[in-house]
Amino acid sequence: MAGIKFAAPVADLNEYKNVFVFLETREDKLMRPALEMIGVGKRMAEKVNEKLVCVLLGGDIKDQAKEAVSYGCDIVLGAESPVLSTYRTLPYSHIISDFVRQEKPNIFLIPATRNGRDLASRIAVSCQAGVTADCTELDIEQDTRILSANRPTYGESMLAEILCRKHRPQMATARPGIFPVPERIKSHRGEIRIKEVTVDKSMLKKQVLEFRKKEVVDLTAAKVVVSGGMGLGKPQGFSLIGDLASELDGVVGATRPSVDMGWITRDHQVGQTGQTVRPRLYLAVGISGKIQHIMGMKNSETIVSVNTDPNAEITKYSDYVITEDLYKAVPVLLEEIRKLKKSPPLQVQETSSTPAQ
Numbered sequence: 001m002a003g004i005k006f007a008a009p010v011a012d013l014n015e016y017k018n019v020f021v022f023l024e025t026r027e028d029k030l031m032r033p034a035l036e037m038i039g040v041g042k043r044m045a046e047k048v049n050e051k052l053v054c055v056l057l058g059g060d061i062k063d064q065a066k067e068a069v070s071y072g073c074d075i076v077l078g079a080e081s082p083v084l085s086t087y088r089t090l091p092y093s094h095i096i097s098d099f100v101r102q103e104k105p106n107i108f109l110i111p112a113t114r115n116g117r118d119l120a121s122r123i124a125v126s127c128q129a130g131v132t133a134d135c136t137e138l139d140i141e142q143d144t145r146i147l148s149a150n151r152p153t154y155g156e157s158m159l160a161e162i163l164c165r166k167h168r169p170q171m172a173t174a175r176p177g178i179f180p181v182p183e184r185i186k187s188h189r190g191e192i193r194i195k196e197v198t199v200d201k202s203m204l205k206k207q208v209l210e211f212r213k214k215e216v217v218d219l220t221a222a223k224v225v226v227s228g229g230m231g232l233g234k235p236q237g238f239s240l241i242g243d244l245a246s247e248l249d250g251v252v253g254a255t256r257p258s259v260d261m262g263w264i265t266r267d268h269q270v271g272q273t274g275q276t277v278r279p280r281l282y283l284a285v286g287i288s289g290k291i292q293h294i295m296g297m298k299n300s301e302t303i304v305s306v307n308t309d310p311n312a313e314i315t316k317y318s319d320y321v322i323t324e325d326l327y328k329a330v331p332v333l334l335e336e337i338r339k340l341k342k343s344p345p346l347q348v349q350e351t352s353s354t355p356a357q
């Protein structure tokens with residue numbers, strides 16, 4: 001093809017070793033997607049007897065590096081400079097591309113957050129690699145060490161498996177909220193290699209003046225999500241959903257059409273183009289269960305749906321189905337939950353272990 005230069009295949013694939021993951025931080029804390037990357041990266045590294053290497057940049061990253069080790073990281077490759085305390089495209093991509101060229105990872109995983117997407121494409125171009133974006137399943141073939149990067153395609157109706165046989169590193173971004181956070185084992189030992197770096201002024205074209213926090217809901221960390229859909233029929237329906245969510249100490253989710261209608265803000269959207277959640281309880285109220293919504297909530301522990309249509313798609317994914325008009329069912333649910341909360345807690349009586357005479 002005219003004008004496009006293709007990278008030459010890597011001559012010796014065995015030169016490339018270990019699974020690298022990028023650890024994104026915010027306000028000096030490892031973000032949840034960073035921990036998810038550690039979990040999935042560790043599983044793959046163990047499968048092929050390689051190391052999990054975590055790449056961490058920031059102003060002062062010693063504590064985060066130790067934390068990463070306690071979650072399962074074998075080596076932390078870090079770079080410290082005051083200007084790295086907030087994410088910036090140029091210095092981050094430059095420093096990490098250098099790490100990649102020096103260390104030659106077989107696999108490099110980056111969370112598909114806003115910054116992660118920005119970073120992955122820069123590193124890939126700089127290191128002449130490709131990226132499989134927004135993966136929902138990741139695995140490694142034991143014999144060949146080839147990354148099996150799976151991502152939904154055709155409006156989430158199919159799953160495409162993308163293999164990169166001849167180029168290295170094999171890069172992928174992973175959709176946040178899909179992969180579980182690994183257990184923290186404080187006794188786990190790892191090697192921490194942090195170097196201080198000086199960032200060239202030419203890379204600091206943008207100045208960060210201040211951060212203004214936008215009040216947005218974080219659905220990904222919620223234990224209970226109560227979502228409303230078009231079955232609500234009107235924007236006011238979301239106040240009923242809000243009541244149920246707050247009684248259950250949960251947060252409000254929504255389907256895309258209800259967001260598009262302006263009934264609720266976009267940060268509440270669950271699904272392919274919204275957030276991916278995996279709460280202990282997901283209540284789907286007036287939601288049909290189209291695949292694009294299901295993709296965002298199917299990993300919830302328990303799913304309860306309220307729908308007038310007994311054959312709605314959502315019922316296939318539900319552990320409990322309430323076939324009823326939501327405006328009748330939800331007030332009853334609310335009443336029962338409030339009654340339960342008022343009633344005294346169950347007393348557990350200790351029984352004697354002495355056998356009855």
Ligand SMILES: Cc1cc2nc3c(=O)[nH]c(=O)nc-3n(C[C@H](O)[C@H](O)[C@H](O)COP(=O)(O)OP(=O)(O)OC[C@H]3O[C@@H](n4cnc5c(N)ncnc54)[C@H](O)[C@@H]3O)c2cc1C
Nearest residue numbers: 229230231255256271272273274286287288292293308326
């Ligand atoms: C590329 C692409 C990306 C998309 N991304 C997303 C996404 O991220 N998230 C998302 O949600 N959608 C997404 N969609 C849209 C998706 O395909 C569906 O259109 C959407 O999920 C349906 O929303 P809904 O369930 O609220 O509405 P509907 O499909 O209209 O379902 C409403 C349901 O409410 C029930 N109902 C009606 N009245 C009542 C009542 N009184 N009581 C109880 N039940 C009642 C009905 O039986 C019905 O099952 C995407 C689509 C495309 C093409």
